[in-house]
Amino acid sequence: MIDFFNYLINGFLQGQIYALLALGFMVIYRASKVFNFAQGELMMLGAYAVWTLTIGADLSPWLAIPLAFVCAIVYGWLIERLFFERLVGESVFSMVMVTIGLVILIRGIVLVVWGPADRSFPVLLPPAPLIVGDMIFPSNLVIGALLTLVVTLGMSWFFNRTRAGLTLTAVAEEPTIAISLGISVKRAVTLAWMMGSVIAIAGAIVLLTGRSITVQTADVALAALPVALLAGLESIGGLILAGAIVGIVQALVAAYIDPAIGGSASSIVPFVFMLLILLVRPTGLFGWRHVERV
Amino acid sequence: MDPSGVFFTNYAGDRSLIRTRAQWASLVFLILALATAPWWASERWVSIGYTTFITAVAVMGLQICTGYAGQINLGQSAFMGVGAYGAAVAMGAGWDAAAALVIGGAGAALFGVMFGLTAARIKGFYLALTTIAAQALFHFLVLNLPQSWLGGAGGLHVESISVFGLSLENDRAIYWFSFAVLLIMTAGAFGIVRSRHGRSFEAVRDDDVAAGMMGIPVAATKARAFLVSAFFAGVAGGLWVVALRHVSIEQFTLFNAIWMIAMMIVGGLGSIVGALIGTAMIQLAREGVTSLGPSFIQWVPALGQDFVFAAMNVLLGAVIILFLLFEPKGVMHRIQITKKAYRLWPFSY
Numbered sequence: 001m002i003d004f005f006n007y008l009i010n011g012f013l014q015g016q017i018y019a020l021l022a023l024g025f026m027v028i029y030r031a032s033k034v035f036n037f038a039q040g041e042l043m044m045l046g047a048y049a050v051w052t053l054t055i056g057a058d059l060s061p062w063l064a065i066p067l068a069f070v071c072a073i074v075y076g077w078l079i080e081r082l083f084f085e086r087l088v089g090e091s092v093f094s095m096v097m098v099t100i101g102l103v104i105l106i107r108g109i110v111l112v113v114w115g116p117a118d119r120s121f122p123v124l125l126p127p128a129p130l131i132v133g134d135m136i137f138p139s140n141l142v143i144g145a146l147l148t149l150v151v152t153l154g155m156s157w158f159f160n161r162t163r164a165g166l167t168l169t170a171v172a173e174e175p176t177i178a179i180s181l182g183i184s185v186k187r188a189v190t191l192a193w194m195m196g197s198v199i200a201i202a203g204a205i206v207l208l209t210g211r212s213i214t215v216q217t218a219d220v221a222l223a224a225l226p227v228a229l230l231a232g233l234e235s236i237g238g239l240i241l242a243g244a245i246v247g248i249v250q251a252l253v254a255a256y257i258d259p260a261i262g263g264s265a266s267s268i269v270p271f272v273f274m275l276l277i278l279l280v281r282p283t284g285l286f287g288w289r290h291v292e293r294v
Numbered sequence: 295m296d297p298s299g300v301f302f303t304n305y306a307g308d309r310s311l312i313r314t315r316a317q318w319a320s321l322v323f324l325i326l327a328l329a330t331a332p333w334w335a336s337e338r339w340v341s342i343g344y345t346t347f348i349t350a351v352a353v354m355g356l357q358i359c360t361g362y363a364g365q366i367n368l369g370q371s372a373f374m375g376v377g378a379y380g381a382a383v384a385m386g387a388g389w390d391a392a393a394a395l396v397i398g399g400a401g402a403a404l405f406g407v408m409f410g411l412t413a414a415r416i417k418g419f420y421l422a423l424t425t426i427a428a429q430a431l432f433h434f435l436v437l438n439l440p441q442s443w444l445g446g447a448g449g450l451h452v453e454s455i456s457v458f459g460l461s462l463e464n465d466r467a468i469y470w471f472s473f474a475v476l477l478i479m480t481a482g483a484f485g486i487v488r489s490r491h492g493r494s495f496e497a498v499r500d501d502d503v504a505a506g507m508m509g510i511p512v513a514a515t516k517a518r519a520f521l522v523s524a525f526f527a528g529v530a531g532g533l534w535v536v537a538l539r540h541v542s543i544e545q546f547t548l549f550n551a552i553w554m555i556a557m558m559i560v561g562g563l564g565s566i567v568g569a570l571i572g573t574a575m576i577q578l579a580r581e582g583v584t585s586l587g588p589s590f591i592q593w594v595p596a597l598g599q600d601f602v603f604a605a606m607n608v609l610l611g612a613v614i615i616l617f618l619l620f621e622p623k624g625v626m627h628r629i630q631i632t633k634k635a636y637r638l639w640p641f642s643y
Contacts, residue, residue: 035419037552086619096366096419098618100555105611107549111604219548222426229423261438268434271427275412278424282415292503 002134007255008248013137015247016145017207019239021224022231023152024199029233030159031168031192032084032185033175034095038102039200040221045106046072046201047121047213048114054122061124065205069198076197080190088185089175107215116215123210144206149240151202155195156237168192172234173288226270230277232287242285246270297637311484328473332466340465342581347472348533350573353557354483355526357569361558362487363519364499365421368551369409369428370527375546376432377402377528382450382535383443391457391536395475398532399525405432406524410517417502421516429548436543449542452535462536472533479526483566486522495519496564556614562624571625579610 021043028036036042049071053064079102087095125140159165170178171188179185207220227246231238254266283289302308312318332340352374359367381398385391409425416424436444444450455462462468486492494515497505506512535541553576561572583606590602621628 035423083615083619090622093364093366094618094622096422097555097559098615100552101559101611101615101618103549103552103611104556105608105615108604108607108609108611112601112608115601115604222430222548225423225426229420233419264434264438268427268430271430275424275427278416278420279412280415282417282420284420 003255006135007251009135010137010141011248011251012244013141013145013247014251015227015243015245016148016240017141017203017243018224018227018246019152019231019243020144020148020199020206021203021221022228022239022243023148023155023236024196024203024221025224025228026231026233026236026239027155027199028192028196030172030236031195032095032189033092033172034084034099035233036102036196037096037099038106039196040218041103041106041110042072042076042197043200043204043221044110044213044215044218045075046197047204047208047217048110048119050124050201050205051114051119051121051213054124055119061122065124068201072197072201073194076194077190079197080186080193084189084193085186088189103218107218110215118212118214120212121208121210124205125209127210140206140209147202147206148243151199152236152239159236164191223270226274229274230284232284234288235284235286238284238286246273249273311488325477329470332469337465340469342577344465344469344472344533344537346574346577347469347476348530348537349554349557349577350570351476351479351533352527352530353554353561353569353573354479354566355523355530356554357558357561357563357566358483358486358492358495358526359519359523360555361563361565361569362492362499363495363516365413365516365519366555367425367520367523368422368548368555369406369425370523370554371546371548371551372428372432373402373406373524373527374531374534374550375436375541375543376405376524377531378534378541378546379436379444379450379531380528381532382452382541385452385455385535386450391455391462391471391532394535395529395532398535399528402528402531403521403525406527407517407521410520411513413516413520414513426548429551432546433543445542447543449540452539455536455539468537471536475529475533479529480566480570483526487566491515491518491522499564556610559614559622560617560624562626565624565626568624568626571629575625576610579613583607583610 021039024039024042025036028034028039046068050064050068053059053067053071054061057064059067083098083102084095087098125143128139130137130139130142157165159169167178167183168188168191170181170183171185175185178188208217227239227242230246231242250266250269253269257265278284296313300314307313312321328343331343335343352370355373356367356370359365359370377398379398380401381391381394384394384397389397405428409428412424413421437447439446457471460467462471487495494505494510495518497508497510498512498515498519502512505515531541531546534545538545557572557576558569559572560575561570562568583603587602587606617624
């Protein structure tokens with residue numbers, strides 16, 4: 001029984017890390033209607049920035065991490081300035097295609113600057129596991145989950161309660177009307193990409209601490225996709241629940257079904273689960289339902 | 295638009311795809327030039343040729359799904375993988391390569407239509423993103439089905455391949471076989487997009503609510519688009535087995551699917567010829583990178599080999615984004631404009 005609770009809670013914590021990665025997708029989607037396929041690449045770029053600042057430049061983590069966030073803001077701004085500024089008013093389809101181009105571009109840039117070799121990511125979070133009674137929790141997961149809760153609730157509050165956040169929500173809902181109300185879509189999109197990049201770095205720090213990073217690290221973000229779709233692409237608060245569901249289901253499958261079939265069913269369970277939920281509720285658990293007009 | 299002075303006195307002429315003698319002549323010339331290539335081109339060009347033909351088949355399928363039906367499809371690489379495994383199993387059992395291609399295509403179509411069927415409920419981005427699940431599912435199935443079926447992580451090896459009694463041993467034979475398949479599939483693609491189904495694809499792309507009101511079954515049309523797209527990918531996967539005689543999962547990654555989307559964008563969305571041109575351009579550019587890279591390093595030895603290859607990738611990524619920003623309709627659109635200007639010359643309209 002204690003094992004079961006252990007799996008349950010660890011699954012929940014892992015799910016919250018996925019939710020943090022998914023939040024990156026969602027923040028950009030909420031403010032610009034663009035699904036960013038390059039979110040994993042942003043995370044990888046952030047991870048390399050952290051690596052350069054902590055190991056390359058040998059700065060203390062207390063200085064390096066804020067600096068990495070500044071870097072994220074800069075390249076988030078740069079991406080908007082170079083590419084998306086020109087696409088305001090264009091179809092969402094072409095903006096999404098640009099993010100697919102970004103996947104190739106950012107991977108190339110990382111290969112140019114850092115090369116294909118493995119780098120070991122610094123240990124930024126305390127490595128000792130947390131032991132409560134008979135249960136053991138990896139402390140990076142605990143810190144990550146707490147961070148996710150704080151950031152997700154903060155973002156949810158920002159988008160639904162503050163003036164700045166509500167303008168972003170207006171842009172997401174109907175960009176043309178937002179423009180005619182005097183909201184700057186350009187500024188909204190810039191803010192979205194900055195926030196997306198910063199959240200990607202936060203995700204990288206939590207997820208990759210003490211591991212090695214390569215260009216393939218970017219694929220990890222795909223694991224967060226089921227969480228984002230399950231919550232519904234617009235619902236930031238829903239991420240906490242969706243992350244918990246996906247994490248717990250995955251952990252239980254890994255614990256009880258994987259040994260029985262001798263395979264890694266846990267790797268696809270989130271996707272299958274997501275498909276089933278979407279068939280019942282096509283906009284995820286809490287996504288907005290749009291009334292379509294011709 | 296037809297050139298001045300071209301008009302038809304019968305309906306068959308008006309319906310024809312190739313409308314003037316000059317078009318016939320250039321088409322025949324192109325086909326002859328490509329068909330005779332193994333005799334006059336070097337071996338390296340022959341292998342570049344057939345990899346381009348194979349990719350072109352998959353990109354044409356993607357063009358029908360994304361360019362015509364407007365459904366973003368990130369599973370094309372996984373569909374190609376399913377086709378490759380299907381064809382490899384069939385060829386391993388001693389089937390003829392032509393039959394194996396059909397089996398591979400049908401297998402992939404079956405796998406693809408599963409994702410298309412979800413279109414009955416799921417729409418927009420949600421649908422595009424569920425196609426990523428195809429990639430995860432494909433990896434899982436190959437790695438977890440019994441080793442004796444699909445070879446697991448090691449992949450499958452095919453000993454000898456023959457088509458209609460002719461053995462596909464050397465590069466030339468592979469070249470001609472894939473060229474023939476490309477021609478058949480291109481003719482098929484033109485047929486599909488001109489048919490009733492192609493028209494309903496375009497209607498669904500432009501506005502699916504309006505299309506539904508016109509009496510087009512929207513969900514079935516989307517499912518059909520995925521079916522066709524996956525069939526093309528499966529045939530391409532089968533050709534891939536013919537060319538390499540080996541399949542393994544790392545040949546079919548999500549990154550490959552992204553490259554196929556890039557080829558389609560460069561060529562131009564919503565044009566079959568665009569898919570062919572885009573594939574040829576990107577494949578040649580990538581080949582250029584691999585062959586020019588070493589000589590570039592000799593020229594500037596200070597830059598390492600890794601650097602040059604990676605820098606070329608940056609260049610290709612930037613080219614794709616620049617296309618989206620400045621020529622979102624692709625090369626094909628530019629060609630059409632040039633052709634029109636040439637036909638109207640010396641007048642401007």
